[in-house]
Amino acid sequence: MVLKIGVIGTGAIGQDHIRRITNNLSGGKIVAVTDVNAEQANAVVKNENLDAKVYENGLDVINATEVDAVIVTSWGPTHEEFVLASIAAGKPVFCEKPLAITAEGCKRIVDAEVASGKQLVQVGFMRRYDKGYRALKNVVDNGKIGEPLMVHCAHRNPSVPSSYTADMALTDSFVHEIDVLRWLLNDDYVSAQVILPRNTRLAEKGLQDPHMVLLETKQGIRIDTEIFVNCQYGYDIQCQVVGETGIANLPEPSSVLIRSEAKLLTDILVDWKDRFIDSYDVELQEWINSTIKGEMHGPSAWDGYVVAVTVDACVKAKHTGQIVPISIPERPAFYSKQYVLQ
Numbered sequence: 459m460v461l462k463i464g465v466i467g468t469g470a471i472g473q474d475h476i477r478r479i480t481n482n483l484s485g486g487k488i489v490a491v492t493d494v495n496a497e498q499a500n501a502v503v504k505n506e507n508l509d510a511k512v513y514e515n516g517l518d519v520i521n522a523t524e525v526d527a528v529i530v531t532s533w534g535p536t537h538e539e540f541v542l543a544s545i546a547a548g549k550p551v552f553c554e555k556p557l558a559i560t561a562e563g564c565k566r567i568v569d570a571e572v573a574s575g576k577q578l579v580q581v582g583f584m585r586r587y588d589k590g591y592r593a594l595k596n597v598v599d600n601g602k603i604g605e606p607l608m609v610h611c612a613h614r615n616p617s618v619p620s621s622y623t624a625d626m627a628l629t630d631s632f633v634h635e636i637d638v639l640r641w642l643l644n645d646d647y648v649s650a651q652v653i654l655p656r657n658t659r660l661a662e663k664g665l666q667d668p669h670m671v672l673l674e675t676k677q678g679i680r681i682d683t684e685i686f687v688n689c690q691y692g693y694d695i696q697c698q699v700v701g702e703t704g705i706a707n708l709p710e711p712s713s714v715l716i717r718s719e720a721k722l723l724t725d726i727l728v729d730w731k732d733r734f735i736d737s738y739d740v741e742l743q744e745w746i747n748s749t750i751k752g753e754m755h756g757p758s759a760w761d762g763y764v765v766a767v768t769v770d771a772c773v774k775a776k777h778t779g780q781i782v783p784i785s786i787p788e789r790p791a792f793y794s795k796q797y798v799l800q
């Protein structure tokens with residue numbers, strides 16, 4: 459069977475996903491697209507040589523009879539409407555983060571999905587599909603370093619565009635750590651604190667950079683993360699888990715190590731797309747495979763909701779300077795059968 463997919467939003471990541479499904483992956487075919495910029499949607503169909511219909515809006519894509527499943531890659535504030543409409547139509551939907559721009563919006567999606575009786579929603583947290591994070595999780599899950607006690611992380615970008623504002627370090631960048639760390643540790647968060655170090659002179663005027671976020675989990679694990687989005691030198695994601703009997707580090711992306719002129723040299727990536735390109739491929743291939751089987755294995759609407767609640771706590775912690783408690787309601791039994799990625 460080929461999964462016939464409709465894509466809502468043909469911007470940067472929408473086009474990337476269309477290309478990977480069309481050229482690199484198997485089992486999926488783009489049959490419908492839309493974008494508020496119809497000219498762009500038409501150009502994508504032409505340039506990528508797609509046998510796909512361009513619809514006027516996202517709801518028409520969702521309800522098109524030829525569409526089996528939906529990918530939402532439009533602007534964040536539109537996600538909730540399109541995910542809810544997909545659930546109402548009984549169609550599986552892969553939604554790029556954020557699931558919705560408020561925790562309340564995410565909760566409405568969770569409630570609608572539970573009421574529908576069928577798990578249909580996957581959220582695009584692609585780090586869970588990264589080879590390195592999967593290897594790290596394997597080490598932690600198999601007890602090779604004992605029980606985890608602390609985690610030290612860094613999320614560094616060389617620079618960010620002027621459209622990157624105020625709290626995006628938390629709402630746009632740190633969201634990936636929020637998701638992948640609770641998956642890595644099989645745990646949830648109970649509090650957040652945000653510390654604002656000395657500001658770099660190299661950030662856009664008025665932008666706080668870096669941030670340091672401290673999270674505490676239910677099991678008492680302490681996580682510190684530096685988010686530094688104007689670090690200049692490269693795109694660098696670090697994660698070190700300190701356990702009772704050892705330490706495990708996220709592997710570095712592979713790069714040739716050169717010994718020359720009394721120096722040891724290796725490249726550091728500069729673009730986040732290059733760092734996670736394989737993860738996006740694995741993520742969407744697994745989504746296609748499981749959707750064809752009628753299953754849903756990836757980050758769920760519940761995960762999207764928990765991330766949104768945690769982000770809200772981090773933003774509040776930043777603006778109040780307080781340690782903010784994080785209160786996550788009990789996970790509905792509906793989500794407990796969720797497959798755990800290895």
Ligand code: NAP
Binds near residue numbers: 536
């Ligand atoms: P983008 O380049 O701005 O693309 C978004 C596209 O959606 C634009 O073409 C936009 O048109 C269109 N759009 C907006 N509202 C729409 C609507 N109602 N119906 C149909 N199309 C609509 O942004 P992007 O970088 O691709 O990001 C898209 C989403 O993916 C964001 O939520 C972002 O956070 C997420 N994302 C996730 C990752 C990840 O690592 N998982 C990476 C990148 C992006 P206009 O430009 O004309 O408004």
